[in-house]
Amino acid sequence: MTYDIDAIRADFPILSREVNGKPLVYLDNGASAQKPQVVIDAITQAYSMEYANVHRGLHHLSNLATEKYEAVRGTIARFLGVKDEEQIVFTSGTTEGINLVAYGWAMPHLQAGDEIILSVAEHHANIVPWHFLRERQGVVLKWVDVDANGDLDPQAVIDAMGPRTKLVALSHMSNVLGTVFDVKPVIDAAHARGIRVLIDGSQAAVHMPVNLDALGADFYAITGHKLYGPSGSGAIHIRREVMDEMRPFLGGGDMIREVTKDTVIYNDPPMKFEAGTPGIVQQIGLGVALDYMMGVGMENIAAHERHLTQYARQRLDGLNWLQVQGKSASKGGIFSFTIDGAGHPHDISTVLDKRGIAVRAGQHCAGPLMEHMGVNATCRASFGMYNTEAEVDALVDALELCHELFA
Amino acid sequence: MATEAFEEIAETFDFLEDWEERYRHVIEMGKAMPALDDAVKVPATKVEGCASQVWILPRIEGEGADATFDFEGDSDAIIVRGLIAILHALYAGLTAAEVLKVDAQAELGRLGLDEHLSSQRSNGVRAMIGRIRDLAAERAAA
Numbered sequence A: 001m002t003y004d005i006d007a008i009r010a011d012f013p014i015l016s017r018e019v020n021g022k023p024l025v026y027l028d029n030g031a032s033a034q035k036p037q038v039v040i041d042a043i044t045q046a047y048s049m050e051y052a053n054v055h056r057g058l059h060h061l062s063n064l065a066t067e068k069y070e071a072v073r074g075t076i077a078r079f080l081g082v083k084d085e086e087q088i089v090f091t092s093g094t095t096e097g098i099n100l101v102a103y104g105w106a107m108p109h110l111q112a113g114d115e116i117i118l119s120v121a122e123h124h125a126n127i128v129p130w131h132f133l134r135e136r137q138g139v140v141l142k143w144v145d146v147d148a149n150g151d152l153d154p155q156a157v158i159d160a161m162g163p164r165t166k167l168v169a170l171s172h173m174s175n176v177l178g179t180v181f182d183v184k185p186v187i188d189a190a191h192a193r194g195i196r197v198l199i200d201g202s203q204a205a206v207h208m209p210v211n212l213d214a215l216g217a218d219f220y221a222i223t224g225h226k227l228y229g230p231s232g233s234g235a236i237h238i239r240r241e242v243m244d245e246m247r248p249f250l251g252g253g254d255m256i257r258e259v260t261k262d263t264v265i266y267n268d269p270p271m272k273f274e275a276g277t278p279g280i281v282q283q284i285g286l287g288v289a290l291d292y293m294m295g296v297g298m299e300n301i302a303a304h305e306r307h308l309t310q311y312a313r314q315r316l317d318g319l320n321w322l323q324v325q326g327k328s329a330s331k332g333g334i335f336s337f338t339i340d341g342a343g344h345p346h347d348i349s350t351v352l353d354k355r356g357i358a359v360r361a362g363q364h365c366a367g368p369l370m371e372h373m374g375v376n377a378t379c380r381a382s383f384g385m386y387n388t389e390a391e392v393d394a395l396v397d398a399l400e401l402c403h404e405l406f407a
Numbered sequence B: 001m002a003t004e005a006f007e008e009i010a011e012t013f014d015f016l017e018d019w020e021e022r023y024r025h026v027i028e029m030g031k032a033m034p035a036l037d038d039a040v041k042v043p044a045t046k047v048e049g050c051a052s053q054v055w056i057l058p059r060i061e062g063e064g065a066d067a068t069f070d071f072e073g074d075s076d077a078i079i080v081r082g083l084i085a086i087l088h089a090l091y092a093g094l095t096a097a098e099v100l101k102v103d104a105q106a107e108l109g110r111l112g113l114d115e116h117l118s119s120q121r122s123n124g125v126r127a128m129i130g131r132i133r134d135l136a137a138e139r140a141a142a
Helices: A005-010 A037-049 A060-080 A093-110 A128-137 A152-162 A184-192 A282-297 A298-317 A343-354 A367-373 A389-406 B004-014 B019-032 B078-092 B096-101 B104-110 B127-140
Strands: A089-091 A115-119 A142-143 A165-169 A198-199 A219-223 A234-238 A257-260 A262-265 A322-325 A332-341 A360-362 A378-382 B052-060 B072-077
Touching: A037 A282, A060 A089, A060 A219, A060 A282, A093 A115, A093 A128, A093 A165, A093 A198, A093 A219, A093 A262, A115 A128, A115 A152, A115 B127, A142 A152, A142 B004, A152 A165, A165 A184, A184 A198, A184 B127, A282 A298, A298 A322, A298 A332, A298 A389, A298 B104, A332 A367, A332 A389, A343 A378, A343 B019, A343 B078, A360 B019, A367 A378, A367 B104, A389 B019, B004 B078, B019 B078, B052 B078, B072 B078, B078 B104, B078 B127, B096 B127
Parallel strands: A115 A142, A115 A165, A165 A198, A198 A219
Antiparallel strands: A089 A234, A219 A234, A257 A262, A322 A332, A332 A378, A360 A378, B052 B072
């Protein structure tokens, strides 16, 4: 089947607008992706005709909203290759998902001196919750480096596992380097040693099919706004037996079955981990976004992006004054770069913006990785399902202007 | 009517037709501006609220409202250095009292650079102007 890029682009209304008098070239998908019309329509429909609180009322609208909302659990399970949809916990995004694991699983299970293994390429969302445990209960953070190509050697992670290691927390795809990390051997080795594994799927799940039942991670977190869905939507997959080891994180309505002055009885998982009125419409929108992606086909999206990544690599490699971070063979469509002699990534992004090109400039919530790479900040162009070779060309043209202006 | 130095810049900008030419000029000004010595790039001179690093070192002579205002500045971003150079032209040589009367929004608007003043922009021009005004107000009251 051919990938009808024009039809896909037409599904995303924002892509037809101009920025600074130029057609928008949106290359900040790693930060947040744009939304197709079907998602925008679903949000409007939910608020216009089908809105009430979920899990509570017995009236028509509450039942309708609950059905729509709960159906998304099954959609997410299908999207992630999970048979048992009860293993999907709704969250507001990856950050909440990882904090849930930190408070609900790690805090009661880890003692002073116990270790958590992290790669230096983690996003702050997969670092700071573990720093909480270091600060508050003396947990030790062990860091594994990526190599010069931006690859993470699974054996290096396995070698770091010791008798006090309780958790390995790794990204599936670096939000700076674009490397897709080979996490399966790590998960298998960790499980052989009784170590739990959390995988941050924020980037990976957007760009390739994942099958979590096969992967076997204990925790796998995703975030809806990068998956062409609404901000404030997301989920974490938690294996059933691990759910049973967890205490609740946030307390409130929905996660509780019975409350008296002296006792509380919690709801069963997954609702045990979902306190308060959730992002009802956000999750409904996420379900539509995932259906949209599955409709196009994750294999097709991955193939399109592989092609685009290859083209971008080739074009960017032709600029000998451009330093791209990460040369892994498994690199996906995320390019962090600096220009020799150009003052600052903010200078570059300012000029790109004038050309209608949206990229991110800064540290990308990855302080330890920046330190490891020896750079203060980079620009990052990150591609999505709707980007084109012509947009790569527009980026390269604008970078040539930057080089001329600054270097 | 602003300072002579700023009027000169405004005159030049009148001839620059599109954003690329304007930015080219800002970048040239940024490259031409002398760098601050690393020794004075300290927390006291650092301007927070900028996406890139910015330092403003006051050089004010005299006391009170008639004190002569001047400063040196630097940034690790070239465009921001150029904007600092423009602010220098806008404010240097004025009295502390005059600094407080400058309508920076209107003056930068004459250069077509007022977009940098929106509060959502993180390049920090707003924060720099805030620092300059604070320094002038402090000396004017001394």
